[in-house]
Structures are given as C-alpha cells and as structure tokens.
Amino acid sequence: MTRPRLGIRNLSCGRGERALFAGLDIALVGGEAARILGENGAGKTTLLRTLSGLQQPLSGEVIWESASDRPADDALLLKDELCFVGHDNALNAALTPVENLDVLMRLCGRRVPEKRIRATLADLGLKRLAHRPCGRLSAGQKRRVSLARLWLTDAPLWLLDEPASALDVESRAVLCARIATHVSAGGIAVFTTHEALTLPDVPVRSIELSPC
Numbered sequence: 604m605t606r607p608r609l610g611i612r613n614l615s616c617g618r619g620e621r622a623l624f625a626g627l628d629i630a631l632v633g634g635e636a637a638r639i640l641g642e643n644g645a646g647k648t649t650l651l652r653t654l655s656g657l658q659q660p661l662s663g664e665v666i667w668e669s670a671s672d673r674p675a676d677d678a679l680l681l682k683d684e685l686c687f688v689g690h691d692n693a694l695n696a697a698l699t700p701v702e703n704l705d706v707l708m709r710l711c712g713r714r715v716p717e718k719r720i721r722a723t724l725a726d727l728g729l730k731r732l733a734h735r736p737c738g739r740l741s742a743g744q745k746r747r748v749s750l751a752r753l754w755l756t757d758a759p760l761w762l763l764d765e766p767a768s769a770l771d772v773e774s775r776a777v778l779c780a781r782i783a784t785h786v787s788a789g790g791i792a793v794f795t796t797h798e799a800l801t802l803p804d805v806p807v808r809s810i811e812l813s814p815c
C-alpha cells in the first residue's frame with residue numbers, strides 16, 4: 604500500500620520579510636511523527652502554518668505526496684488530507700461543542716452525523732457539556748472539544764500546535780494514545796509541545812528550530 608509523504612526542502616519561514624529559521628529539511632512518511640522544538644518565538648507555529656498552506660515560505664518547498672491518486676505537487680491545503688489543530692481552539696463561544704465540531708468538520712469538507720459527534724464527546728468524557736455554549740467551558744474542556752476533531756477525521760496528515768496545552772494528566776494520556784494510533788495506522792503527525800509528550804510504541808523524531 605502507498606504511504607503518504609511529507610517533504611520539507613531547504614525551507615525558510617518568517618513573518619513579513621524577517622526569516623525565523625532557514626535551511627530546514629525534513630522527510631516524513633506515513634507511520635512517522637515529528638516533534639518540533641524551539642524556544643518561544645523560534646517559529647514553531649509559523650512552520651505549522653506554512654506546512655498547512657496558511658502562509659507561504661520565504662524560500663524552499665513543501666511537498667505533499669498523497670496516498671491517494673492525487674498529483675504529488677498538489678497544495679497542502681487539501682482539506683480532506685489535513686487536520687490542523689492550532690494553538691487557538693477555533694471555537695465559537697456562543698455555540699455548543701456539538702455545533703462547533705459540526706462547523707469545524709464542515710470547514711474540512713466533512714459532514715459528520717450529530718450522533719457521531721455526540722458519541723465522540725461522550726467517549727472523551729464531555730457528554731454533560733455537549734450542549735453547553737463553549738464560552739462557559741474551562742480552558743481544558745475547550746481544548747478537549749477542539750481536539751475531539753482528531754477522533755472525527757480520517758485525514759492522513761495531522762498538524763498539532765501545542766495540543767496538550769491546558770490538558771490534565773489523564774486527558775494528555777488519551778491524546779497521546781490517539782496520536783499514536785493515528786501514526787501506527789500509517790498517518791503522519793507533526794506537533795509542537797513544550798511539555799514531554801510520550802507516544803506509546805511510536806518513534807518520534809525531534810526537530811529543533813534554530814534561529815537565523
């Protein structure tokens with residue numbers, strides 16, 4: 604079976620004209636995970652934004668080779684190939700977890716039955732909060748709602764920016780297990796974290812961003 608590939612070649616990224624890092628080379632295939640390291644402001648979020656297609660690199664290239672029949676040079680913003688959980692939760696405070704997840708999945712080109720969204724929230728211990736406006740949830744509860752996307756998507760590429768922020772120990776372990784399952788099934792996960800995140804039975808490559 605073909606495995607997806609993510610190639611990052613001689614990549615230089617920045618904000619405006621200013622380069623944050625340069626000459627980054629990474630090659631990942633399905634079944635691999637990468638942890639992006641670097642001090643505050645090193646450009647970890649900028650890298651994930653660039654990989655997702657939300658911003659252009661200053662130079663270099665990002666190549667996504669899908670496991671499907673898509674051409675190798677297709678843009679990464681192929682919504683159904685990518686699940687990007689950003690540093691912000693991207694939740695509308697006035698909408699409930701069920702409504703927010705419905706919107707977020709539609710933005711990725713997926714229609715997920717409400718029944719499945721509710722079941723996923725229940726599995727994640729959020730059953731009683733499923734219909735409460737997200738503005739009335741705690742920081743960790745909001746993060747868990749945002750991360751529930753990882754149980755609803757079948758995108759092969761996951762880009763996760765500080766996914767464990769605000770999570771308690773138990774939720775962090777559940778998250779790690781979910782990422783490991785995704786990678787073991789042939790997916791690719793690229794994540795940033797300041798905390799130690801251990802993915803059971805999955806090799807994780809550490810990539811340090813060095814300032815220019």
Ligand SMILES: Nc1ncnc2c1ncn2[C@@H]1O[C@H](COP(=O)(O)OP(=O)(O)OP(=O)(O)O)[C@@H](O)[C@H]1O
Nearest residue numbers: 617618619623641642643644645646647648649650
């Ligand atoms: N919207 C923006 N406009 C201009 N500059 C920005 C913007 N967002 C971030 N920056 C700058 O870009 C640099 C890299 O930011 P980035 O968020 O990628 O770093 P990071 O490695 O993810 O940091 P942290 O560990 O604090 O999350 C920082 O110096 C920051 O000040």
